[in-house]
Amino acid sequence: MRKKFIWLITLVIFWFGAASWLYAHKLEIKITPLPSVVMVEAGYSGHKHGLSGGDVFIYAPRDSEKAFQTGKTDAKGKFAFIPDQAGDWRVAVDDGTGHKSEQILSLGEDFFLQKPTVPGSGESHPPEQARDVEKEKASKESEAAPSQAQVPLVWKALVGVSLVFGIAGILYGAKARKKSG
Amino acid sequence: MHIADGILSTEMAAAADAVSVGALYVFGKRARTEEIPKMGIMAAALFVVSLIHFPVAGTSVHLGLFGLAGILLGFRAVPVVFTALLFQSLLFQHGGLLSLGVNVINMSAGAVAAYFLWRIRPVPEALRAFLCGFVGIIVPALLMAVEFELSGYGRGIYYLMSIYVIAAGAEGILSAMIIGFFRKVDPRILPKYPVIKEKK
Numbered sequence: 001m002r003k004k005f006i007w008l009i010t011l012v013i014f015w016f017g018a019a020s021w022l023y024a025h026k027l028e029i030k031i032t033p034l035p036s037v038v039m040v041e042a043g044y045s046g047h048k049h050g051l052s053g054g055d056v057f058i059y060a061p062r063d064s065e066k067a068f069q070t071g072k073t074d075a076k077g078k079f080a081f082i083p084d085q086a087g088d089w090r091v092a093v094d095d096g097t098g099h100k101s102e103q104i105l106s107l108g109e110d111f112f113l114q115k116p117t118v119p120g121s122g123e124s125h126p127p128e129q130a131r132d133v134e135k136e137k138a139s140k141e142s143e144a145a146p147s148q149a150q151v152p153l154v155w156k157a158l159v160g161v162s163l164v165f166g167i168a169g170i171l172y173g174a175k176a177r178k179k180s181g
Numbered sequence: 182m183h184i185a186d187g188i189l190s191t192e193m194a195a196a197a198d199a200v201s202v203g204a205l206y207v208f209g210k211r212a213r214t215e216e217i218p219k220m221g222i223m224a225a226a227l228f229v230v231s232l233i234h235f236p237v238a239g240t241s242v243h244l245g246l247f248g249l250a251g252i253l254l255g256f257r258a259v260p261v262v263f264t265a266l267l268f269q270s271l272l273f274q275h276g277g278l279l280s281l282g283v284n285v286i287n288m289s290a291g292a293v294a295a296y297f298l299w300r301i302r303p304v305p306e307a308l309r310a311f312l313c314g315f316v317g318i319i320v321p322a323l324l325m326a327v328e329f330e331l332s333g334y335g336r337g338i339y340y341l342m343s344i345y346v347i348a349a350g351a352e353g354i355l356s357a358m359i360i361g362f363f364r365k366v367d368p369r370i371l372p373k374y375p376v377i378k379e380k381k
């Protein structure tokens with residue numbers, strides 16, 4: 001009985017301990033449109049530092065095959081590019097170990113009408129003119145049905161664990177029945 | 182450590198898929214009824230533990246528990262690794278579906294290496310558990326580096342090995358702690374494998 005109790009306590013501690021980490025391993029990107037330049041910041045959720053040396057792929061509107069620009073994030077996980085046309089720009093970041101994140105950024109014509117900000121000039125331009133289509137699309141989709149990207153990681157983990165236990169249970173039942181029969 | 186789709190050649194990935202499905206059948210079919218609950222728990226642990234990570238040198242590495250799977254399950258770790266990686270790929274996008282076979286072979290190799298290492302009895306148990314956890318990460322990392330080189334990516338990936346050495350060390354310490362815990366709480370959890378001894 002005591003051993004079972006210790007097991008139960010260990011399992012509960014492990015489960016809740018793990019749950020606090022579960023959100024932490026996802027690769028996330030943040031896109032900030034500045035006047036004439038778009039800045040991409042990549043990093044793991046839950047981390048203060050960015051992903052350094054991550055592979056960045058920028059795809060121009062109407063050209064999803066050939067990358068407009070490729071490169072690597074700097075030591076702080078940042079990468080910048082200069083778009084040359086309005087439309088939906090696809091930004092993908094890959095850390096090279098199986099984690100990838102992608103976003104679509106919609107740039108309007110007004111983005112190209114702004115003057116570049118001179119550092120220290122005191123001028124600033126609000127970045128609101130560039131809409132994050134992914135978020136808009138996601139919020140629209142969430143009204144109908146949650147997409148896979150929206151499902152929290154902890155729920156995915158629970159689904160996976162449930163499926164694994166379910167498969168094991170079915171196999172156990174089938175084997176036990178075969179053995180007894 | 183999970184290899185994504187499109188990195189290795191399709192021929193290599195398809196061949197590895199065939200081998201991993203064959204291994205799944207061979208080692209899964211012979212599993213005894215009483216082994217299945219333990220395999221299920223281990224598969225769930227392997228599946229979830231990949232989300233527990235720690236930062237190393239500007240990147241992020243996560244735990245694998247392949248060494249522990251090898252200690253507790255021996256060759257039965259192969260179907261367990263297959264199941265865990267399949268769901269990691271489907272739910273977390275860790276590694277691709279086409280490259281699942283390559284990932285299964287890499288990580289199962291770590292588990293099987295740990296299984297053989299665990300059976301060398303003259304070495305103290307805590308040290309064996311540490312080494313099993315260590316090889317459970319280092320062997321898959323080495324295989325991954327070799328596969329990258331064979332696919333024409335050069336030898337740059339070998340420099341990543343220093344990161345995996347740190348991860349393997351952490352995994353070794355964790356494995357030693359878990360085995361020590363099992364020994365203390367309920368030694369029946371630890372299987373009794375045939376011992377490999379040095380010939381005198």
